[in-house]
Amino acid sequence: MIIFYILIFILGLAMGSFLNVVIFRLENREKIVNDRSKCLRCNHILAWYDLIPVFSFIFLKGRCRYCGKKISWQYPIVELITGTLFVIIFNFSAQGGPASGWQFLLSILSLLFWFYIVSSLIVIFAYDLKHYIIPDKIIYPAIVVTFIYKLFEILNFGHLNLFRIWNLPAQGWSALGGEIGNLITVFNPFIAAILAGAFFLSIVLLTRGRGMGGGDVKLGFLMGLILGWPLVLIALFLSFIIGSVAGIFLILVGNKTMKSMIPFGPFLVLGTFIALFWGEGIIEWYLNIII
Ligand SMILES: [Zn+2]
Incomplete structure (x- = not known):
């Protein structure tokens, strides 16, 4: 059962990462699903390993790999909160016990x-x-x-x-x-x-x-x-x-x-x-x- 919780948490982290993109696009009036993620300062296209929720932020010590600009705390915080809330929701719905059909x-x-x-x-x-x-x-x-x-x-x-x-x-x-x-x-x-x-x-x-x-x-x-x-x-x-x-x-x-x-x-x-x-x-x- 614990594996479900871990999967849901990871799903939440990924969703949180997407929500950060949504927030950014709302701020910049771009379409929600657009092109690839870039650094805001150096415009370098970010690789997949720069975009792993929370971990990339910790690993890069909160800075862009290419130009060293500080990355906002908003990113890991939104990801962690989304992951946590997804787990809480899943926990509530799992309490109903297994359902079928x-x-x-x-x-x-x-x-x-x-x-x-x-x-x-x-x-x-x-x-x-x-x-x-x-x-x-x-x-x-x-x-x-x-x-x-x-x-x-x-x-x-x-x-x-x-x-x-x-x-x-x-x-x-x-x-x-x-x-x-x-x-x-x-x-x-x-x-x-x-x-x-x-x-x-x-x-x-x-x-x-x-x-x-x-x-x-x-x-x-x-x-x-x-x-x-x-x-x-x-x-x-x-x-x-x-x-x-x-x-x-x-x-x-x-x-x-x-x-x-x-x-x-x-x-x-x-x-x-x-x-x-x-x-x-x-x-x-x-x-x-x-x-
Ligand atoms: Zn950069």
Whole structure:
């Protein structure tokens, strides 16, 4: 079983390497899949052994083999984070135990979906941190894919039974309450998305765009879709706490002043990851405290 984890980690490292290329191409407005990788300073085409995730960076001591220019820490960090998150996701899906047939296909599909979403969020994290912008080219496809995946989940789990709703008058209207409850369960991610999106939109309107931007509205919407209710609430809560602590820290160290802009996207992504992986545990822990 350990071999699967190692393979998934390597896959994550390779994906992280690709995400670095995506970030670079977004910065330079090139097509995502283009020609070969080059050093930014000396334009030397990089060999395959210069492009091994993490290892090349360590081996070359963070410098270009040909001209000695420093390579950004972003490269190994994004690779390591992608590898680690891929392993965490795989671990969650492996806990369901071995599946066969149709069920196996579904778990592969869901694994691919989560790999894709985590990759998108990593790009958003890095790009917003560097440029204070959440790229539309990343967030719109992520919203569309998540929307389709959640619809698919609804159909697959059979929560939605239109025939039952159609027959409500015959069953007696007392069943209506239960059906409304079912509908809320079914549309949970969509409701959470609209609520979280509206929350950020109201902040943007109230602060006239000084506090947050349109990118945060889109990211809030995506978070709602991904997490559903009440996990999205946990994610938002964590983002605001981590964001405030980081903000105060940066001001104390003298890195930023009260007037500096600090992008909020990275904290939203961080909150999303924590809520996604440990949100249920946090809710349980919280309920245990207050009861
Ligand atoms: Zn070079």
